[in-house]
Amino acid sequence: MKTMTMRAILAALTLGFAAPAFAAGGEVAPPAQKWSFNGPFGTFDRAELQRGYQVYKEVCSACHAMKYVAFRNLTDVGFTAAEVKALAATFEVNDGPNDQGEMFKRAGLPSDKFPSPFPNEKAARASNGGAYPLDLSLIAKARGAGPDYIRALLTGYKDAPAGFTVGEGLHYNEYFAGHQIAMPKPINEDQVTYADGTKASVEQMAHDVSAFLMWAAEPKLEDRKRMGFKVIIFLVVLSGLFFAAKKRIWSKIH
């Protein structure tokens, strides 16, 4: 009886949580992908992240900022410190004021955050037909389906179905809320040349950059899962000891 009521309450609580608290808003559910970072022992695939970084740098970063990620963080992705230094130097960042009171440009350092492609939102909108390319640092956590959604969106460009009128300057996308997105189809077959020889299909690039953006949004994911496993093992043992002690102490009663 007691375990039954306990179960009933747990079930009730779970049901409560499962209440879809998120707006679905006319989106088609993105198909779930296999990600190396899924599951309790999931880790990032370094090669995948590096390919994803390449897509981000060569394609996305033309319009999208990623202001919470610093070049130094890229050592997590598997680049060496020397590689990160060289890679940061390929970016130009604003600095200053100098001793003359003037702002100046210099080569990027590992300690710099990724420079934003536009000086401000107004400038970004002016260059993008009034649309604002979002900062991508947290996009993988700011959408319900996370990396599944990003991948689906990047591969979801299609001709609009008959009878559907797409507004001027907008593009039909199966997975975007309302199906009309200002961003033109960003990646095309063989748009980048992967250093590791992987074939740069649209699906491959979408997958790689989605994984990279998941890393950008949750860089401590591996630490978190690794610590979680240790903590839970410890707690199971500890609870077992407490339970045995409880049994023993309570055996004096009754």
Add this chain to the structure above:
Amino acid sequence: MADNTSGFFANPLVKWIEYRLPVFSTLDHMVGTQYPTPKNLSYWWNFGSLAGLCLVIQILTGIVLVMHYTPHTSLAFDSVEHIMRDVNYGWLLRYMHANGASMFFIVVYIHIFRGLYYGSYKAPREILWFLGLIIFLLMMATAFMGYVLPWGQMSFWGATVITNLFSAIPLVGEPIVTWLWGGFSVDNPTLNRFFSLHYLLPFVIVGIVILHVLALHQHGSNNPLGIDTKGPQDRIPFHPYYTIKDAFGVGVFLIFFSFFLFYAPNYLGHPDNYIPANPLVTPEHIVPEWYFLPFYAILRSVPDKLGGVLLMFGAILILFLLPWLDTSKVRSAKFRPIYKQLFWVFLIACVGLTYAGGLPPEGLALVIGRVCTVYYFAHFLILMPLVGWFEKPLKLPASISEAVLKDGAAGSKA
């Protein structure tokens, strides 16, 4: 303590301190060998100490988070990301604090439903119950203001919706809202005062918790049988029996907590809160955190704004009347065949409200929300008084030890 001259109290240092400041004997009376407890408390009685643990976790993680957080509209979101990315174990602290709030509510909800089932609000524990409800109200205020601090989209719009509720008050509503905001919209002054109060209220909660424990000790814990302890054969000292039982409960609870903390830290949150607050873009569907959903559903079940607000606050305030609305002399639902079933119906209604609260108020969700709202109030205002009068309770056992012995003989464990 004359009767404590052996063991721990024989230690010269303990003796020296105890002679000057009676901390050890006080603790011993609070949660030690000198606090007599009914011998038949089930695991449902673990949730009080677990709630205390949650409060401590929230305060400790919160104090460290504040060392890295900046309460300003232009920096709050960035400082939270700084905590997540650059502060050593900052991600752990923040996820502990955010999920810890949910855990606190889970524990407190179970604690409250335990009280409802076993009649823990009845004489002579009415003030104990009131203090618990005051803690619950303070928790809700604290959690609401804490959710605003990361200054994400749901923070901002949740704050806008909830503070706007006060505008429903006739005549003074609008000035009150302006006063709450410190301006004409939710903005930096709002964030600053919410931060200040979010830091203050947990310590107010600590104060009320002390009174809650004091009230508890006056008559001791209620128990699954709901009958008073009749003598020493019904009681056991809190320590070691319930300290070890609580310790086991803490272990199991922390495993449950860890599951969310390490493997699904954002499951109980809303993805929109990873988008910085933008006063110009309203999220499609503004929802509060899950633990407010039942009350949010009640609010939206009423087509009239003021009516909805009154009913929502009424849903909590009605709990203060419980000692009088429940007319039955029997505490435990175990001996109340009809009330026992109504308890489960009530629980289902609360789950229904939670479900409806998470969906847009239209179609089936609105119907479920309304039906459950009606039942929520009918349960307290109509069914409880009537059932108390007309229900024929089962025969109560003569004493706890008698019931425990009988149970033991039947081969099942109390």
